Structures are given as C-alpha cells and as structure tokens.
Amino acid sequence: MRRTQAERSEETRKKLCQAALDAMNEVGYGRFSTEDVALRANVSRGALTHQFPSRNALIIAAFDYLIFSWETDWLDFIGKNERRLSPDEVTDFLWDRLFQAGNYIASLEIMLASRNDDELGNGIREIMVKWASSRDNAIATLLGVSLDRPETDEFIQLSLCVLRGIALHSSFSSNSTKELQRSLLGKWKEMLVAVYGNDWQMQ
Template sequence: MADKTAPDKKRITIRRSQAERSSSTRWRACEATLEGLAEFGHERISTTMIAQKAKISRGALTHQFPTRQELFVAALRHLHEDWERNSPVALPMNHPVVPMSELTQQLWKTMFDDRRYIAAVELMLAARQDNELGRILRAEMARWIKIRDDSLLRLLGHGQGDSSATKLLHLTLSVLRGIAVHRSFDQNDELAPELLSLWVSMLAQGDMKCNSGESYTGVGTHNR
C-alpha cells in the first residue's frame, strides 16, 4: 500500500526549505546593510550595493525588502535583536548585581567594539528626519531603549524610577558611543582602549564608594 502521508511530508520539507532560504537571504541582507552603512553612510548606500555585498540578486533583495526604507528598519531591528541575545541585556532576571565599571566593559565588548555599531549611529542620524523612515526608526529605537534600560538598570540593582542611576547609565552609554565614533575615523588604535580604561577607572571609584556604604549618584559625586 502506498504511503499516503508521503506527499504531505514532501510539501512540509519544501516549505521548510523555502523558509530557511528566505531567512538566510534576510540575514545576509541585514548584515550587508549594516556593513554598507558603516562603510558608506545611510545617504550614499544603495540597494544595488547591498545586494552585491550580500551576494544575492537584486530581485531576491527586493522580494524580501521592497524598499530601502524597509531594509534599513529591518537591519536596525536585526542588530537590536542580536544585542538582546548576546549582550548583558540577555542576562537572566536572577543574575547577581553587576558593578557599573564591570558592566561598562561588558557593554563595550558586546556592543560598541563592533563595526556594526557605526551603522547604528548612521541610522540614529537618519531617525532625526521628519519623514516616514525617521518615524519608523524612532519607534524601533524606542522599543530597544526600553528593553535595554530596564535590563541594565536591573543588573545594576536599581529600579526604573531611579533617576540618578538612569542618568549615570545614559552618561556611560554616551561615553561609549563617543569612543566608538571617534575610533571610526581616528588613526590611533591605542586611544580607544585608553579612553575606555580611563572611564572604567572613574566608575570603579564610584563602585568602591557604594561598597563602603555611600550612595553613588554620579562619577566623582556621592552622598552620605
């Protein structure tokens, strides 16, 4: 007797294969977009350049992402989701409290010390525009910032309503962002590690004040 389930199994296999190919194409397109943004900037990059970098046809690219706008937003979401899986943001709810100085080093290693971060900066600049692309990018950035801040403040042992801790976190993120951007055009390869080390040492002084029983409200400031 013929196996009546065989055709169904074949269709399932075909569908799975198509889904896998589609997922692979989207992944390559997003990675190529981030690479191109870091290299050329959001105003100069084209879908033709992205297709070439991704080693896919332009037709395959536009099938997945009909417009450059959709591709940019998908690339930013792709990067954010990577950070959600592979940065301190991914640490579990019950993870022990992490000192700010240690968290800063982890953030640098997993997020800022990555060529793709410059692509994120390019898309941040594009998000300033008062157009559809800017609005969609801002919405994705707001989604990511909430996830990031909630997770990092929890790791630091603070709640969402702790304004001092939030300001210090945002200051640290701004410092790391500045170091990453400066490194993108600076010829001195040793400067970025030196700047990072300097900031971490300043944060470590604040961590020690916290451990001694003083409340830490910022770099170089404290209350008894």
C-alpha cells in the first residue's frame, strides 16, 4: 500500500527529530547544525527546511519528540505493572528509563541552551511544564502514594536531582564506569531506605 503524503511527511519529521537528538547528544548545542542533522537523517536541506523553517523549530520539535517517547514508554510500563514499587525499585526505573535512556544528555543540552534564547526557552518551557506534571504523577503511581502529600514531592524532586547529577557526571568524567554508577545508585538507595523505608506507604 502506498503511503500518503501526510505519512511520508511524518516519517521525515521523525527521522529529523531523531537525528537532531543524536547530533545534540554527540556534539552538543554549541556545534549543533541543521546541515549535520540533514546528513544524519539522509534528507535534503530543502526537505529539512520544509518541515522546520528554523533551527529553533527543529530543536523544539526534537525535544517534544523525545519527551513523547519517554511518556509512551512510562505509560506502557505502568499499564503492565500490577504492583506498587518500593523507593529503590523506582530509583532503578528512573535510572534505566530516563537518565540512562537514549539522548538524555541531549535533553540537558537543550534545556540549558533555552535559558539564553527567549524563542527556544518559551517552546521548551511549555513542553517541560506538561512533562513535569506527567512525570511526577507517573512516579507517584508507581510508588502507590498520593502526589498531594509534601513527602511525595520531596522524594520525587530529591531523587531527580541526585540521579540527574550522576548522569551528568557520567557524561564527562573519564573516571565514570558502569560499576561506579551502580555503586553510587546503591548508596543512594541505601539512603532512601534509611529515610523512607523499603515499603513506603503514605496514603
């Protein structure tokens, strides 16, 4: 069956978004270029500019594409999961499905760059507000606790800060290994159990 023009256009957009994320992950925001993205996606410059008339439009779309992929993966897991997770299990979930997921560092590059570009910042913040709400609700659901309790938000934000730090450190430290990452995660989980217990219920 022949694909429609809309289907071909959507496929091109996805290829460009993925290529943009790969480029951002590998070379960073400072050396990011639409020319490189077009080469990675194996599409012409004209096809790229037809889909995304500006560099910022491409970056915002790529960020939205990445967030959507995370949300889809998380919702699929939650739909299949039949029990609530302990704090240390949620830590493993976050590490494996967010901080070690493909292109996480690309998301940091984009968020940091958006601080100094109003156009980019407005687009990224709009996506981030929706993602933060979806993310926090998903984590609370996995824990089986209420997001309305201050302790829940404290746990979520503290965990995100620690894991983000480990991921960022791992991205540029020559001393970082998988073994070191797992050791740091293990220590963090020990701290979580000491504070919250391993069978955390607040409802």
